[in-house]
Amino acid sequence: MTALSGKVQTVLGLLDPAQLGRTMTHEHLTMTFECCYVPPPTGDDAVSEAPFEMRNMHWLRQNPYSSQENLLLCQEIEAVRDELQYYRQAGGGTIVENTTTGITRNLPSLKQLAKDTGVNIIAGAGFYVDVTHSDETRKMTVEKLTDIIVSEILHGADGTDIRCGVIGEIGTSWPITESEKRVLRATAHAQSQLGCPVIIHPGRHTTAPTEVVRILQEAGGDISKTVMSHLDRTIFDYGELLEFAKLGSYLEYDLFGTEMLDYPFDLEIDMPSDSQRVQALSFLVKEGYEDRIVIAHDIHTKNRLTKYGGHGYSHILKNIAPKMLTRGISQGQVDKILIHNPKHWLTFK
């Protein structure tokens, strides 16, 4: 038991879990993603550097990581404020903001957005993938990394007194690097001290989520209080999905709204459509996992904002939840996925 037990920690302070309402468990409101820039396809240099215009939006949807401009979500605070107001009107209550060290977390902006819009915002502690680790981070012991993560939750992060309410998204690559393994062990140690929620970004390989769970478990982590993100681009075979589900983490489908033919980080991967994502949720519900599913859009580039013709933070509430009802998922099960499961995950033990 700690002073946080039974509560959820937002950037504005502690909250009774019943106040969360509908929750997107994996979004970004302000961040940079330059670490993942991908050069444009041959012949597309001009469009990749062109100003944002309506006629370029389809290209950006297909090549979101090949425009430096598109990777600077941090420049869109006003648009994000408007989006959050719309999210509230659409019935949204809470957003888990997964920006960790390495992709430009901005806690003062998150606090201001929460004040301005009334949306509960929960900030993430810890470190993103290895390519963003500083030399200093790479040299840290597990104990030092644990101290930093614990302090980001108990006292505040980035030189502020604004406290994180979840560990993650903790970034891992494939194969998982030594520095990432130390961060994972520190995550598990911090979680066992604090009883807090954890969320993981797995590497792009079907066995990556299982390997992360193994490392966390060996270090004493609580898998039942851990979300495995990005399953929609990681595990495709339903048999493998069930094997992973048995390990007991929350199962997150968080790329709703992302539709692209060539997934540039791994051209072997066919990014599913939203319809296929809903089919996967329906399958998991039928297999008895309705208490373990959470969903989100993981907005991390500009083109996905409604300002630029994107789906925005309300797509799930406006379009996906109604679609789920037509595919064998009941209203009660939708409420579990959007309200009850996030609430249980986010409540400190």
Ligand SMILES: CC(=O)NCCS(=O)(=O)O
């Ligand atoms: C911000 C972030 O890590 N998004 C995930 C993008 S990915 O293509 O699913 O790895």
